[in-house]
Amino acid sequence: MIWEVFRQKKAGDYHTHCGNVHAPDRDMALLFAEVQHGRRMPTNSLWVVPKDEIGEVDTEDVAFGGTTDKSYRWAMTYNFEAAAEEVAASESEQSEAEQQRRSVVEGDD
């Protein structure tokens, strides 16, 4: 069976998907993941997950974020100077996320 592999670069980071392996059981899947995905890339931890256990929904199925104008959900809509640095940080994260969404939708990413 196939196991999807998730690698965490350093402690405290998120585990992100990096590939998959064929293996008959979990222990072998971990071993193969170690060999295939943990040797050169900086690795602190690996997860293996049976492929069949993963559910997926993608842009073929749904419009993420909806199809109506939801600008009221974004900090940038409210045109005031951020009250504090953490508010400004949140706003710039949101602004970056929105730009990435846009460029994907418009196809220049």
Added chain:
Amino acid sequence: MQSIGGPIGKWLLTIVYGREMDIETVKERAGPREFSAKDDMPEEYRKAATRMIQFHANSEIMGAYLERPFIRQAPSLERKLAFSAKTQDELGHGQLLYRAAESLGIKTRDEMLDELANGEGKFLNCFHYPMESWVETPMIAFFVDGAAMRRQATLKNTSWEPYAHAMDKVCFEEGFHVKHGEAILHELMTGSKKEQEMTQEAFEKWWPRIIQFFGPTDKQSTHHGFASEVGLKQMSNDELRRAFLNSYVPKAEKYGLEIPDTPRITKNDDGTYEVNEDDLDWDEFFQIAKNEYEPGVGQIDGRKKAQEAVAWVRESMDKHEQGIYGGGESPQAAD
């Protein structure tokens, strides 16, 4: 794990899970995002982290319930949409945090939600006070959310990794809440004279509670020492309160709000603000902290009723889950 008690239970756990980390090691290693579910943390750490995260999760839920009526009472479609989006976000934050708390192995999500319903669950002082009028909404949505965000930004560096990961998403979303709150405040303070007066009145009512948001001074805080030694808490109550005042007093003044005379707030030579803690009603604060403050009990019971009203949803979902994964068989892909 909770059901295994006593020295024999402890011995069994040691055999099954290996030796738990001792407190000294925890204190030495305590850095940002240092510990996760695979570390065998001592019970003292797991309990302290559970207390802190559960409090945070409960506060998200109770805050959402406090603001919910204003989805209906919003004066415009934009505000209605924003308030419903915000309330939805806050409930989501609660769920994220219950998951982070659950990962410590002390309490389950169901246990924590039940504790909140039966009055044992603790949550932020500000969410014990009912909100009656639209002019009060920026007191929560701008000032209290701003105060919460100040605290949450520091918790991105907490030592319990699942808690820090929850904070990444919470802080990402929270910027919208604070700025939307500011937009309401701006609108009210540039509105009619009547609106401005009503907003000032609401501000005077809420201001001392907002100052108390950060809890008692460090000297009086019972849990601070340990939580900061093991890296759960990143900044003391006093530091957080000062940072909040430095950002939000100028904002309040900018919109023409007058800072009430009590509690006395002094401006230092370097432009930072200091509050005279003795001017605040700490009896009321500690009564609230015990869930014994009358209006707050109403808030708790209100949520309990809402939770009971939708019990059928949870039950049908549980039944459905049982149907799929129940009956002692492991999930399909484990073979």
